[in-house]
Amino acid sequence: xxxxxxxxxxxxxxxxxxxxKLPDEVIFVETDDYRVVARSIKGLEIxxxxxxxxxxxxxxxxxxxxxxxEQEHAKSVDEAITHLALTRPTAVNLFSSLxxxxxxxxxxxxxxxxxDRLLIEAMAIxxxxxxxxxRIADSGVTLIQPGSTLLTHCHTGALATGGxxxxxxxxxxxxxxxxxxxxxxxxTRPLLQGSRLTAWELMQHGIEASLITDSTAxxxxxxxxxxxVLVGADxxxxxxxxxxxxxxxxxxxxxxHHHIPFYVAAPVSTIDFDLRTGDQIPIEERDSREVTQVRGxxxxxxxxxxxxxxxxxTPNEFVTALVTNAGIIRPPFADALEKLNQSLGTAAIT
Amino acid sequence: xxxxxxxxxxxxxxxxxxxxKLPDEVIFVETDDYRVVARSIKGLEIxxxxxxxxxxxxxxxxxxxxxxxEQEHAKSVDEAITHLALTRPTAVNLFSSLxxxxxxxxxxxxxxxxxDRLLIEAMAIxxxxxxxxxRIADSGVTLIQPGSTLLTHCHTGALATGGxxxxxxxxxxxxxxxxxxxxxxxxTRPLLQGSRLTAWELMQHGIEASLITDSTAxxxxxxxxxxxVLVGADxxxxxxxxxxxxxxxxxxxxxxHHHIPFYVAAPVSTIDFDLRTGDQIPIEERDSREVTQVRGxxxxxxxxxxxxxxxxxTPNEFVTALVTNAGIIRPPFADALEKLNQSLGTAAIT
Numbered sequence: 139x140x141x142x143x144x145x146x147x148x149x150x151x152x153x154x155x156x157x158x159k160l161p162d163e164v165i166f167v168e169t170d171d172y173r174v175v176a177r178s179i180k181g182l183e184i185x186x187x188x189x190x191x192x193x194x195x196x197x198x199x200x201x202x203x204x205x206x207x208e209q210e211h212a213k214s215v216d217e218a219i220t221h222l223a224l225t226r227p228t229a230v231n232l233f234s235s236l237x238x239x240x241x242x243x244x245x246x247x248x249x250x251x252x253x254d255r256l257l258i259e260a261m262a263i264x265x266x267x268x269x270x271x272x273r274i275a276d277s278g279v280t281l282i283q284p285g286s287t288l289l290t291h292c293h294t295g296a297l298a299t300g301g302x303x304x305x306x307x308x309x310x311x312x313x314x315x316x317x318x319x320x321x322x323x324x325x326t327r328p329l330l331q332g333s334r335l336t337a338w339e340l341m342q343h344g345i346e347a348s349l350i351t352d353s354t355a356x357x358x359x360x361x362x363x364x365x366x367v368l369v370g371a372d373x374x375x376x377x378x379x380x381x382x383x384x385x386x387x388x389x390x391x392x393x394x395h396h397h398i399p400f401y402v403a404a405p406v407s408t409i410d411f412d413l414r415t416g417d418q419i420p421i422e423e424r425d426s427r428e429v430t431q432v433r434g435x436x437x438x439x440x441x442x443x444x445x446x447x448x449x450x451x452t453p454n455e456f457v458t459a460l461v462t463n464a465g466i467i468r469p470p471f472a473d474a475l476e477k478l479n480q481s482l483g484t485a486a487i488t
Numbered sequence: 489x490x491x492x493x494x495x496x497x498x499x500x501x502x503x504x505x506x507x508x509k510l511p512d513e514v515i516f517v518e519t520d521d522y523r524v525v526a527r528s529i530k531g532l533e534i535x536x537x538x539x540x541x542x543x544x545x546x547x548x549x550x551x552x553x554x555x556x557x558e559q560e561h562a563k564s565v566d567e568a569i570t571h572l573a574l575t576r577p578t579a580v581n582l583f584s585s586l587x588x589x590x591x592x593x594x595x596x597x598x599x600x601x602x603x604d605r606l607l608i609e610a611m612a613i614x615x616x617x618x619x620x621x622x623r624i625a626d627s628g629v630t631l632i633q634p635g636s637t638l639l640t641h642c643h644t645g646a647l648a649t650g651g652x653x654x655x656x657x658x659x660x661x662x663x664x665x666x667x668x669x670x671x672x673x674x675x676t677r678p679l680l681q682g683s684r685l686t687a688w689e690l691m692q693h694g695i696e697a698s699l700i701t702d703s704t705a706x707x708x709x710x711x712x713x714x715x716x717v718l719v720g721a722d723x724x725x726x727x728x729x730x731x732x733x734x735x736x737x738x739x740x741x742x743x744x745h746h747h748i749p750f751y752v753a754a755p756v757s758t759i760d761f762d763l764r765t766g767d768q769i770p771i772e773e774r775d776s777r778e779v780t781q782v783r784g785x786x787x788x789x790x791x792x793x794x795x796x797x798x799x800x801x802t803p804n805e806f807v808t809a810l811v812t813n814a815g816i817i818r819p820p821f822a823d824a825l826e827k828l829n830q831s832l833g834t835a836a837i838t
Contacts, residue, residue, distance in 0.1 A: 161789045322795065325779065325788070327677060327701040333780070333788035341789055348793045349779055351677040352703040353735025357800035360737060385703025387710060391745050392738060429675065429699055430683070432782040438675070438683035439511045439691055443698045445672065450707035 144297045145184070145192050145264065147257075152196045156183040157297055157331075161338040172197040172218045179225040179232075182329065186298020187372045187408055188267050191231030194222045195260035198239040202253040211252045212243055227420040228381055228449045229372040230410040235263055264300040270405035270463035271301030278308030278368070278403055278461040282317045286365040289355060291324040292383035293335035294370035294403065304403040305368040306336060308461065313345045320346045322364065324355055326383060328428040328446065352385050359396040367393045371404035376479070378454030378471025379416025384447050390456035402452075403461040411479045416451035424448045494647045495534070495542050495614065497607075500554065502546045506533040507647055507681075511688035522547040522568045529575040529582075532679065536648020537722045537758055538617050541581030544572045545610035548589040552603040561602045562593055577770040578731055578799045579722040580760040585613055614650040620755035620813035621651030628658030628718070628753055628811040632667045636715040639705060641674040642733035643685035644720035644753065654753040655718040656686060658811065663695045670696045672714065674705055676733060678778040678796065702735050709746040717743045721754035726829070728804030728821025729766025734797050740806035752802075753811040761829045766801035774798045 146153040152175060153168040167178060175197035178184045184193045201218030202211040219236050226232060242255040249255055282288070288309055295306035303310070312318050321340055326332035333349055340347035350358065358364050367389055373381040380386070380402050393400040413419060426444035430436060438444075460467040464481075467474045496503040502525060503518040517528060525547035528534045534543045551568030552561040569586050576582060592605040599605055632638070638659055645656035653660070662668050671690055676682035683699055690697035700708065708714050717739055723731040730736070730752050743750040763769060776794035780786060788794075810817040814831075817824045 162786070324703070325677070327675070327703065330787050333792070337792045338789045341792060346793070348795045349776075349788055350795050351734065351779060352701070353674070353677065353738050354795065354797065354800075356738030356741055357734060357797060358795070360800070384701065384707060388703050388706030388738060388742060391706055391742055395741050395745065426699075429701060433785050433787060435783050435785045436512070437680050437783060438699055439688045442683070442687045442691060443696070445698045445700050445704065445708070447704065447707060450704075450710075 145189060145300055147196055152200060154184055154193060155297060157185055158183050160334050170200055172200040176222050176225050187229035187231045188299035188405055190229050191235035192264045192267055192300035194232050195235045195239055195263045197222055199256045199260050202256055208252055215243060226422060228422045231407050234407055267300035271299050271303055271307050273463035274304050274403050274461055275307040275311040277466050279311045279315060281401060282312040284317050285319050286317055287320045287363055288318060289322045289364045289367045290336060291369050291385055291389055292326045293331040295339040297335060304370045308368060308403055310343050313343060320348060322358060323347055323349050324352045325349055327352055355389055356392045359392055359398055364398055366399045366401060368401045368403060371402050371408050372449055373419050374404060374409045375413040375416050376411050376475055377415050378457055378475060380452045380457060381416060381419045381449045384450050387450040387452045390452040394456050399458040400456055401459055401461055402457050405463050419451055422448040495539060495650055497546055502550060504534055504543060505647060507535055508533050510684050520550055522550040526572050526575050537579035537581045538649035538755055540579050541585035542614045542617055542650035544582050545585045545589055545613045547572055549606045549610050552606055558602055565593060576772060578772045581757050584757055617650035621649050621653055621657050623813035624654050624753050624811055625657040625661040627816050629661045629665060631751060632662040634667050635669050636667055637670045637713055638668060639672045639714045639717045640686060641719050641735055641739055642676045643681040645689040647685060654720045658718055658753055660693050663693060670698060672698050672700050672708060674702045675699055677702055705739055706742045709742055709748055714748055716749045716751060718751045718753060721752050721758050722799055723769050724754060724759045725763040725766050726761050726825055727765050728807060728825060730802045730807060731766060731769045731799045734800050737800040737802045740802040744806050749808040750806055751809055751811055752807050755813050769801055772798040
């Protein structure tokens with residue numbers, strides 16, 4: 139699962155791991171129906187901002203089924219894009235990916251069938267993500283001191299991207315270079331991506347990992363047992379504010395209080411240059427059952443009210459550095475990201 | 489369950505709710521064997537610092553069974569105290585309670601049988617706790633502004649004490665006076681005392697309660713949706729440092745960052761005047777299965793390492809006020825608690 143892709147295009151179908159079943163079972167879903175992919179994104183079988191972007195791109199290809207006429211394809215592709223855009227509101231990769239796929243509808247004449255253009259674009263999106271992950275890992279590893287004890291939250295490994303991962307790819311890379319002593323993994327309630335996916339992935343790499351409940355992080359930091367915090371991002375705004383899994387903001391404030399570096403790793407595709415600050419990011423609220431039930435077992439009284447945002451927003455002042463495929467970006471973020479955005483206009487980053 | 493006792497002495501037996509079964513079932517345990525009580529304390533069927541103190545006192549009475557001779561009673565009481573002291577290390581009420589029970593062994597001649605003296609002392613400990621809870625509620629309610637949205641962690645209601653509760657009793661009292669708009673309840677991983685017990689108790693009172701995952705607290709505060717944080721304590725040291733359920737320290741740092749008052753409610757019996765600072769408090773580590781399993785369902789990979797402290801220590805600088813049965817105590821805590829300790833030498837508080 140490392141460095142390679144967790145979302146495969148095979149024989150005109152899309153194949154991916156159902157992440158909700160991990161780590162108990164590794165079950166693959168294979169489909170030629172974009173609605174199945176949309177349902178998998180909504181149901182978190184596919185999750186992680188970059189992975190959602192890649193999967194959505196291939197889902198659009200599925201909408202241009204081989205049998206139909208070119209015009210019918212355009213119509214069903216349009217429908218698929220609209221349908222897919224409604225799955226999850228926070229991760230920007232979904233929207234940037236769909237925007238690129240939509241652009242294929244108006245591809246130049248003589249540039250192959252619509253389906254060909256869509257497939258080439260989806261392949262490109264995935265390939266860029268693979269390269270982006272690799273660059274993030276190579277950049278990020280330079281931030282890790284030898285003998286580090288690291289803390290991470292949620293899951294940012296191979297499964298969460300089209301490539302090798304973001305924050306977790308930095309960690310596994312740092313481990314390979316002998317820099318990591320231990321990784322503390324926040325279990326990441328409500329859906330336990332930390333215990334189910336990150337702890338599992340770290341164990342597969344043979345990395346010393348210790349699981350903690352999310353609220354243990356502060357006490358760990360107080361004891362001087364965390365050298366750096368690394369997390370991913372679902373959307374980064376033009377000023378460097380970061381939307382990421384709920385709990386990230388608490389970790390960021392705690393890290394700042396304990397003078398621990400707080401690194402956010404994400405591909406440039408996760409940066410939404412159109413939004414000025416994090417206050418403008420739509421925050422998805424999830425079904426209350428994700429809190430009142432754990433893997434189908436009820437843990438709270440029947441009928442209790444729940445506040446269940448899937449993400450929170452961490453203001454840029456708490457971010458030590460953004461680790462991107464365009465390199466390490468440091469404060470002041472607004473200036474640095476403005477410069478990056480300008481350079482994107484003139485040259486490809488990934 | 490409000491204002492009355494959740495631990496009953498009935499027909500020479502001890503009767504209490506098995507808190508691990510709530511809120512699914514309200515199951516009472518009734519026993520005349522102190523070992524069963526000890527197992528219940530260790531297994532968290534009885535939990536909450538004051539409740540542990542009360543239950544342990546009655547368990548000692550059970551050790552002086554009616555049938556034995558006075559000398560045998562002394563021996564088995566001594567054994568029971570030693571046995572009970574090994575159940576849980578952090579809550580000081582257990583030890584202060586057992587110390588009082590041990591003092592009964594050397595009671596004055598002509599002051600009844602040992603069993604009588606023990607029973608009178610256990611009854612006194614419980615009665616003091618009932619009065620202490622009431623005083624805490626009456627004092628604490630003066631801190632709550634009309635229309636407040638409150639945040640609490642773990643469970644500090646009637647079940648956690650011999651009386652009506654500590655922090656949660658303040659909240660229910662404030663609600664009765666029409667001061668509370670909403671209460672956010674941290675679910676309190678790993679054992680979910682927040683969802684299972686606090687949310688349940690608040691719903692029974694008809695209080696608007698919203699359950700959150702523990703890591704949502706910071707984001708709530710950032711949105712200005714928390715007016716005050718109220719928690720209990722398992723041990724408070726002479727300088728005002730507070731050991732309480734894991735996650736309390738994170739909440740305290742977050743509250744300070746957002747300029748939100750952070751109140752700790754506990755009876756004077758929870759103050760350990762013998763310990764200078766929180767660094768000296770032994771912190772219990774729990775079985776890793778409490779994190780890797782939720783109500784018997786596995787949520788993490790087989791064999792993963794876990795760091796599972798049951799408590800953390802919040803330095804006094806993060807505490808706005810201690811709410812005790814001796815009134816509201818404000819910084820500087822070392823001075824105020826020193827004065828309180830001196831007054832305890834001369835007059836009974838409870």
